Amino acid sequence: MKNKYSIIIIPPEHEKAPNQIQFSIKAKKIIVISSAAFGLLFSGMCIHDIYQSYYIKSYQQKIAYVDQLELELQAKNLEIARLNEKSAEINDNLLAIASMEKKIASILKIDQETSETEPSRGNFSLQSYSEPASLDQASALLENQKQKFEEYYDVTVKQEDKVNHTPSILPVNGPISSDFGYRRNPFGRWTSEFHTGIDIACPVGTPVMAVADGIVTFAGWDGYWGRKVQINHGFGVVTFYAHNSKLVVNVGDQVKKGQVVAYSGNSGRSTGSHSHYSAYVNGELVDPLIFTTLTKEQ
Ligand SMILES: [Zn+2]
Incomplete structure (x- = not known):
């Protein structure tokens, strides 16, 4: 043990x-x-x-x-595919805008090569948009197009202003009773005179309209023309309407195309009720019908 x-x-x-x-x-x-x-x-x-x-x-x-992460990646891939699709769509629209811009420039008669804003337009041209644009390119192109359209807007406003200031209607609607140019003197049977405008037959009191936008430069009595209204339309164009019975504008008034400026009559040296319409371009008398003819041709 x-x-x-x-x-x-x-x-x-x-x-x-x-x-x-x-x-x-x-x-x-x-x-x-x-x-x-x-x-x-x-x-x-x-x-x-x-x-x-x-x-x-x-x-x-x-x-x-x-x-x-895999799920997020899939979602991101889908998003990238969607963005690529949108990018292609934006590219197509940019091409359409560039094409439209070219047409507008052509209508407005803007020389794209010598345009004032050309130097600030960057290095893009229509040809360079044939490939899908990157976002940076698309952004630059849009900026470029924005500048062009701003320029076209200014040109259009100026042209609209010029159109509004160019005679395109007759002051009175009625038959032309006497043309512009040499005619037999209505006061002397065997002599002739130069008729400085056209006569439009109309009853006394017919509204007489401004043939374009402008400023009234004469509104009063004239020994020969009777009650006369004269309008300066700018761009070298002046018109006047004579033999009226009543005037409804004053010197300095701004008038619009179609605005009533007087009522027709038989005042001054006149043989009967009518509206006399004269026009000057750069100080030279012209046949007023050239404006309405030009307008009709367009
Ligand atoms: Zn006349």
Whole structure:
């Protein structure tokens, strides 16, 4: 029994004899070391399991993140495809605008090569738009087109202003009773005179209209023309309407095309009720019908 350890196992009822297990000091050492080794192994396995579960958890998070990235990538690809489609659409519209711009320039008779704003238009030309434009190119092109259309707007406003200031109607609607030019003198049967305008037959009191926009430069009595209204339309054009019975404008008034400026009559040197209409271009008398003829031809 010496140098041996004993473990006595006593049964619960104390009826049976106790069991005795003996082992040496060496065996005790082996048991202790084995238990410690087993404990260490068990702890190691537990730590490994814990580490592994953390690792799997983080890996699962990474997989979820990658899945999310994949979904985002798909959405971005769809967005890029949509943007490419839009970009192609914008390109087509830019081409259409460039083509339309060229037509407008042609109608407005704007020489695109010598246009005043040409130097600021950048390096773009119609030819360079044949390839799909990048966003930078499209932006530059739009800026360029904006400048052109601003220029065309100015030109159009000037042309509209010129059109409004160019005679295109007759002051009175009625038959022409005497033309412009040499005619038999209505006051002297066997002599001729130069008729400085046209006569339009109309009853006394017929509204006499301005034939274009302008400023009244004479409104009053004239020994020869009776009650006369004269309008300066700018661009070298002046018209007057004579033999009126009543004037309804004053010198300095701004009048619009079609605005009533007088009522016809038989005042001054006149043989009957009519409206006399004369026109000057750059100080030279012209046949007033050239304006209405020109307008009709257009
Ligand atoms: Zn006349």
